Amino acid sequence: MGWLLLKDLQILRRSPLVVGLLIAYPVVLGVLIGFALSGDGSKPRVAFLNLVPDTEQFQIGGEDEGIDRGIARDELCSRVECVDVESRSEAERKVEDGDVIAALILPDDLLDELESLASLNPRQPTVEVLVNEDDPVKASLVDDRISALVTEANLILSRRISDEAATYLDLLIEGGVFDLPLIGEFDVLGLERSNAILSAVRSQLPTGSAGREALDRVIRFGRLAGENLDFALPLLGAVAEPISVDKTVVAGDSSELDTFAIAVAVTVTLMFVTVLLVAGSLALEREENAFSRITRGLVGKTGLLVEKVTLGIAASVAVTLLLLAALTMLVSIDWGRAPLILLAILAGGAGFAAFGAAIGSSAKEVRASSLLAFMVSLPIAFLSLVPSGTVSGGVYDAIEVFRALFPFDPALDAMEGALEEGGPDLLVALLHTAAIVAAYGALARLALRRFA
Template identity: 40%
Template structure:
């Protein structure tokens, strides 16, 4: 009886001792981190600061560029007559000011000086003949209403920003003027059809209208004797009036449609999509998770190897248990930091709080996969500085390859990039976190399985590297 129970007792004692050694190893690594408060603080503050900056950038409205504005149009001279109504072109300048911060100047030279000195990003100059050009374009179809836009060429990004802001607002103004002109045209056309009044030179004149004219002619034809020679001629007038009324009746809806020639009916494919700001926040969280996990996992293993502590530790615990301890510790710490970062970002962008348990699951498995990659890097690099540098150099191309849009590269290169992205955890972690945060496609199941497989694969690679480079 004793002979059979003794081996079991010894095996249980060995297992208990191994578990105790792993717990001791975990406590030892935590104490190492505790003795480096600056490093731990940096690892926590860095992603939180990045989260706050991204949150403010995504939630804050874009600033208005400063634009020097000078108009040569004299006050009260900006009216354009069209039919029975008038359009005040000067009123549309206020619409332009909704997108820019105007700096009103009193000459063209002052406007150019503001741009040259950097006080304004651009100068918008309205020539004095623009009302006459608009009037000529409306009445005769001949005319080129032109405004002058002078951009600051020092900063190409700011130049593009102010150029897009001004041109977009000018397009809105053009459409507003066009719609008002068309409304006037349709109104005058209705007066031609049905009659009305016309204001000209301060006097009001009645308009008979085609319909009323046709009715009068028809009554005249009916009142004439049957053999009157005027009846055929008047019937021709009635026929012409019928054709004109029918044609002008079609013209009203046609003119109305010119102001908005295209109607866009927007729809989405089945399934939820990720908003742009939420996707940007997800990328920021996963990039921080990757950096922190790789540096912690690679650094801790390389530090123990450079200080010759690894050989002593594997006498107490097996190498595979030691690697798993590093993976779990690095992934857990980095996952906690990433979770805090996601909570901060949720204050600025939409992240689905109802799926918060999936946040934890996606970040935990993502942290384990990055931790396994980190210990593989630490196993290859024996020194701490080399491991940190290698982790940094590996992480940037991994993120870049995973974020390249499929439509931006050719078929052969796309296949290569997809293969590279598949063997590293970034894309799978991004897909899992994106689904966890917003419920976007693809589902979270396959990315989580992918991360689990990569975790085991990189753990095995790290174990092989330790045997080879021990």
């Protein structure tokens, strides 16, 4: 078998173009797919113009709330790449030129308008957005991010306005000192203290007198008003944040997005290199008419399959380690987990090699086997990346069954589990891959019987 392996390596060495394409194409494809799935990490460029005077602070109800122009900018720039501009015309020009995809303009009276929300004469604050929609995907992205920003700002303001309203209500119920600009401090009696005074006055009036009855009605109203205003306090909190999120993970071990991208890139590369190489190499034996010669007792059909799977695993380890080494320059890979990564590559390589052997056993020519390998592998890879919730439940169940039958899914899980501790269970993925190897190995062996 060793001589057969050496022969395959000699043939590969003499086919540099094929080997180059066999390695370069899957690597490029794998990296593109991996990073397309995770996003390229870049943010859309948005011009930011803040016309709010430097000295202004945002205050509601006389307290300094600490919201200034810096905080607004930080909030925006966590979602988009901010390009600071000095004027509205500059913002417009950058949007028109396509230098930025949008501009966000905070008007100079924004904080005044915000403060008015807590006054008796509220006005709705408005921010201005200039957009360039020549790229519909990014335009949609900007829409989403600015909407998210405004929603968050609205939520913060709602909470603060609610808090301020609650303070007013407390003052009305319990009484206290209230400070008004220009007028100064004055004492508010409050419903509870009013009721106490009224009750004291009532006790001095004769029983059954008209004044006492009238006072009873006022006292009842005061009590009722106090109780209802008490109920209003939690309602204000609910209005400020009607729906809150309590996230509980009930299923799925998901790794970090970068890890997932690396795992996808590696698995796609592993799949194409191994499946194409093994399928093509096996088909080559028949194309060269050497199949019957080497399987008639010299090596045997099972021996030939083992040799091809070994070749596939060797190639997959070499190419994948090269890819990971190259990716290390771009993303962080925990090389402390190298033994597990190697184990995952070996398992994935074996799974894809067995799958490639089954394809190669079914085709008589290298071209036919390569075409078949592409036609079968690509849809499997894409179906294996369909996330739950993006299709109906029945369809997703069918997809899950389908992808469990092919090596891509367990290979991806194994790679994720190897790259990151929080990833899928590596042992389960390895067992799944072992079952795949056995199944496709048996299929390949059966298929080879037809070509005796």
